[in-house]
Amino acid sequence: MESWLGDFMRFRQTADGxxxxxSIDSRVTHHNPLYKAWKAKSFTDGxxxxxxxxxxxxxxxxxxxxxxxxxxxxxxxxxxxENPRMFDESTVRxxxxxYANEGxxxxxxxxxxxxxxxxxxYAPINFEVLDFFSEVSPCGVVGSYLLDxxxxxxxxxxxxxxxxxxxxxxxxxxxxxxxxxxxxYIIIETCGKRKTKASKVRVVPLKLxxxxxxxxxxxxxxxxxxxxxxxxxxxxxxxxxxxxxxxxFDELRGKFKSMQxxxxxxSAQSSSGHHMEHIEFTVRYNDDESYIHQRLVREKRCGTVExxxxxxxxxxxxxxxxxxxxxxxxxxxxxxENLSVSxxxxxxxxxxxxxxxxxxxxxxxxxxx
Numbered sequence: 087m088e089s090w091l092g093d094f095m096r097f098r099q100t101a102d103g104x105x106x107x108x109s110i111d112s113r114v115t116h117h118n119p120l121y122k123a124w125k126a127k128s129f130t131d132g133x134x135x136x137x138x139x140x141x142x143x144x145x146x147x148x149x150x151x152x153x154x155x156x157x158x159x160x161x162x163x164x165x166x167x168e169n170p171r172m173f174d175e176s177t178v179r180x181x182x183x184x185y186a187n188e189g190x191x192x193x194x195x196x197x198x199x200x201x202x203x204x205x206x207x208y209a210p211i212n213f214e215v216l217d218f219f220s221e222v223s224p225c226g227v228v229g230s231y232l233l234d235x236x237x238x239x240x241x242x243x244x245x246x247x248x249x250x251x252x253x254x255x256x257x258x259x260x261x262x263x264x265x266x267x268x269x270x271y272i273i274i275e276t277c278g279k280r281k282t283k284a285s286k287v288r289v290v291p292l293k294l295x296x297x298x299x300x301x302x303x304x305x306x307x308x309x310x311x312x313x314x315x316x317x318x319x320x321x322x323x324x325x326x327x328x329x330x331x332x333x334x335f336d337e338l339r340g341k342f343k344s345m346q347x348x349x350x351x352x353s354a355q356s357s358s359g360h361h362m363e364h365i366e367f368t369v370r371y372n373d374d375e376s377y378i379h380q381r382l383v384r385e386k387r388c389g390t391v392e393x394x395x396x397x398x399x400x401x402x403x404x405x406x407x408x409x410x411x412x413x414x415x416x417x418x419x420x421x422x423e424n425l426s427v428s429x430x431x432x433x434x435x436x437x438x439x440x441x442x443x444x445x446x447x448x449x450x451x452x453x454x455x
Contacts, residue, residue: 090122112248116241118221120253121230136173136181139163144191144204152199153179213239221245224252224259224294224303249301254321259294261326262305266291268328269335274307275324284324287311290332292342294320295352304352308338315342317352345406347388353407356429363432365411366402367425369418373397378421385414398423408432 088095091108094115098105110119129137143151143159151159157178164170182202185191192205213236220229221243265272275286289307295317296303303320332338345354348362356363371378379399382391389403405411408427415425419440427433444450 090126091119094119110248110250112245115248116217116221116244117230117233118226118248118250118253120250121220121227123254124227124256125231125234132171132173132177133181135164135171136160136178140178140181140185141190141204144202147192147204147206150194150201150203152201153182156182156202207235214242217241217243221248224296225256225263227253227256247301251321252301252303255303255323258320258323258326259303262291262294262320265326265328266293269332271310271329271332273327273329274318275327276318276322277324288329289316289318290335290338292339297351306342306352306354308342315345315354317354348403348405350387350389350403350405350407351410353410356407362404362406363408364402364404364428365408365426366400367415367418368394368398368400368423369421370398370423371421378418412436 094108094110096107096109098107139160140156142163143149143156153175157173157175160173160178161170164172182191182193186193186202190205192203194201194203211232213233216229216233216236220226220233222245223229262272271288271290273286273288275284277284287309288311289309291305291307292315293306294303295306304317305320305323306315306317308315369378369382373396379391379393382399382401386401386403388405389401392400392402394400403411408429409432412432415422415436425433425436427436
């Protein structure tokens, strides 16, 4: 860890001993340092030896050689050592095939012989695009790899909310994107809430959802066994395995798209047992607080906002799970005139929490008003 993130590691001595932690300041750190975990590849002596020799032999796209010619040249490179290591054609062929799959080497078959050459390296796209993509997109580590091929440049983006830990889910995200592109069933292995017990479930991956509040990534899936659409946090997924093509993938994707009109977050199931829950609240603000109405309009998501008069606005929405709105609604406390939820247990819980808060701070406004 220290070799990857040494510049960000901090140490503090406590009564319980030495406390080690990461301290990353987004004001000065414009690129996700956790991408280094993906770039720290392990390799054998043979891997690294072949890597440099092969690319020295195929130093330009104009050079095209057969497997036997490349193997012969490798022997020439190593012949100057006292006890040279020898590589057979089978080992070299496997390494060339690996590089061909990665797009680093091109293959051309002439007759029965395959000739290998260095692939043409294309200039990456605008570095500003890469700067942005690498820090905000799922699998942004791809952009980070491309940035490594560019010349040094001035960073133009800084992020107030920089959700860097999603980098650790890149391999899972890559597998999920592949499964969605190929319209496949998958078997996902997930860990429990306490990260101890793992379970497997067969699902159809439909869409990735990312929270703008905390950066958490969720995969929305259809579960054939329960015939429900559910969400799984990607950081709780341990592995993804393809399990054949889903013939009605487009139908399920269309079903989820129609459901999105009533999704506040990722919950598609009501706690009250009803198919849909209605929620609305009215806020009142001063003459110099017109920004409150603008904030409602900006943050309403699937809801609607109505301006009743100069100082009063009403928000309303029909959602699958009204619980998801409660943290957001609480940010308007002291301006809320009334709140109504079709899930009366949830409404009562919200008002009792407010009464308890008023009692704790010794202020008026309790008794559910």
